[in-house]
Amino acid sequence: MRLQKPWDVFVAGGGPAGLATAIAARRHGLSVIVADGAVPPIAKPCGEGLMPDGVEALRDLGIAIPESEAYPFRGVRFVSEGTTAEAEFPRGTAYGIRRTHLHRVMLDHAAACGVRTLWQAPVTGLHPEGALVAGELVRARWVVGADGTSSRVRRWAKLDQHRPNTRANKNLRFAFLRHYRVAPWTDFMELHWGRHCQVYVTPVSREELCVALISFDPKLRLRRGLQEEDALAEFPELSAHLRHAEYLSNERGAITVTRSLRRVYRGHTVLVGDASCGVDAITGEGLCLTFRQAALLGECLASGELDRYQRSHRALLRRPTLMAHMMLFMARHSGLRRHAMRVFQSHPRSFARLLAIHVGEGSAREQISNGIAVGWELLKA
Numbered sequence: 001m002r003l004q005k006p007w008d009v010f011v012a013g014g015g016p017a018g019l020a021t022a023i024a025a026r027r028h029g030l031s032v033i034v035a036d037g038a039v040p041p042i043a044k045p046c047g048e049g050l051m052p053d054g055v056e057a058l059r060d061l062g063i064a065i066p067e068s069e070a071y072p073f074r075g076v077r078f079v080s081e082g083t084t085a086e087a088e089f090p091r092g093t094a095y096g097i098r099r100t101h102l103h104r105v106m107l108d109h110a111a112a113c114g115v116r117t118l119w120q121a122p123v124t125g126l127h128p129e130g131a132l133v134a135g136e137l138v139r140a141r142w143v144v145g146a147d148g149t150s151s152r153v154r155r156w157a158k159l160d161q162h163r164p165n166t167r168a169n170k171n172l173r174f175a176f177l178r179h180y181r182v183a184p185w186t187d188f189m190e191l192h193w194g195r196h197c198q199v200y201v202t203p204v205s206r207e208e209l210c211v212a213l214i215s216f217d218p219k220l221r222l223r224r225g226l227q228e229e230d231a232l233a234e235f236p237e238l239s240a241h242l243r244h245a246e247y248l249s250n251e252r253g254a255i256t257v258t259r260s261l262r263r264v265y266r267g268h269t270v271l272v273g274d275a276s277c278g279v280d281a282i283t284g285e286g287l288c289l290t291f292r293q294a295a296l297l298g299e300c301l302a303s304g305e306l307d308r309y310q311r312s313h314r315a316l317l318r319r320p321t322l323m324a325h326m327m328l329f330m331a332r333h334s335g336l337r338r339h340a341m342r343v344f345q346s347h348p349r350s351f352a353r354l355l356a357i358h359v360g361e362g363s364a365r366e367q368i369s370n371g372i373a374v375g376w377e378l379l380k381a
């Protein structure tokens with residue numbers, strides 16, 4: 001490895017956050033090197049839904065999703081105990097896209113922008129002059145921790161303190177995911193609410209679905225034994241669609257957590273993506289948030305304004321966190337969930353308003369007025 005050059009930016013982690021930050025920093029003329037312990041394309045467990053705001057955030061980084069790599073969907077459908085509510089996105093198209101495809105698309109763009117990448121290159125520590133890759137010093141002015149939920153950079157930089165009421169274990173959930181060979185029966189992303197879990201289904205190609213189970217129970221699985229379909233047994237309609245489908249991947253687990261940190265930088269080390277915060281996977285907003293943070297960070301690294309990054313990072317996190325808490329509340333309280341589902345089914349406009357808030361459509365004022373309208377519908381029903 002020839003790593004001697006003093007780089008402007010060293011990025012630990014070459015997932016969506018690391019690559020997006022590297023691209024954004026290059027757009028501001030900084031020299032960037034990314035190191036990741038894995039081999040691309042990286043197949044991290046993910047629900048694989050990219051909402052219209054995420055598509056837009058990616059486009060702002062200069063990346064377009066090739067239609068051939070993804071499957072478009074036009075809205076979200078909630079299904080719960082025989083009740084259904086659905087709405088189309090107010091604007092734009094969402095995509096289901098396999099993580100490996102997304103990674104490849106981002107990687108190609110990063111290479112075209114002049115980002116230097118090192119694979120099978122674990123970051124092993126921080127150093128006053130940069131970071132250590134497999135024990136070897138890489139000199140850099142800035143070190144970016146984009147190493148995911150269990151970030152070691154976060155720990156090394158002593159940035160692990162959470163903001164009040166966002167203790168990590170309080171909102172920690174367990175996810176299991178698998179791909180099925182099934183032609184999508186809908187062009188909506190479906191979220192099925194069960195008593196103890198949620199299952200969401202994202203079409204990722206004309207013959208493939210990504211199915212994600214999320215719950216507070218680490219033992220719950222989509223499928224346990226040969227005969228048992230553990231969690232799916234609660235969703236007979238969904239089970240019927242999947243019963244005879246071929247598996248296209250093994251069931252893989254992941255954790256998801258809603259949290260925010262007191263600080264996202266210390267000295268010349270700064271965090272981005274899941275290393276810097278978390279919103280529950282059920283929101284489908286993690287990637288969008290990551291891309292928005294990365295664009296901001298690229299700008300702030302170029303100007304040296306990490307304090308601005310920290311302030312704006314907090315502002316970016318506000319809406320997705322609110323939506324995550326709302327959905328976790330629905331997950332925990334079945335009575336409220338039933339009530340909300342009845343209202344959403346009988347007043348489709350209120351569900352459309354909720355979806356508009358979710359994807360950040362409209363000005364802050366419009367979002368607040370949409371929020372009040374949804375709250376009013378729920379209260380008066």
Ligand SMILES: Cc1cc2nc3c(=O)[nH]c(=O)nc-3n(C[C@H](O)[C@H](O)[C@H](O)COP(=O)(O)OP(=O)(O)OC[C@H]3O[C@@H](n4cnc5c(N)ncnc54)[C@H](O)[C@@H]3O)c2cc1C
Binds near residue numbers: 018037124152177285
């Ligand atoms: C179950 C689940 C479902 C989700 N579904 C959706 C969804 O449908 N839509 C959506 O928008 N978001 C979703 N998300 C969120 C989304 O996956 C994350 O927000 C996104 O992956 C964050 O990217 P990241 O680059 O920060 O982290 P990661 O994708 O985790 O990437 C971190 C990278 O760092 C590398 N790394 C770690 N440690 C080191 C080290 N020491 N040295 C070098 N490299 C290292 C890893 O190899 C990895 O490549 C979901 C998340 C989960 C858990």
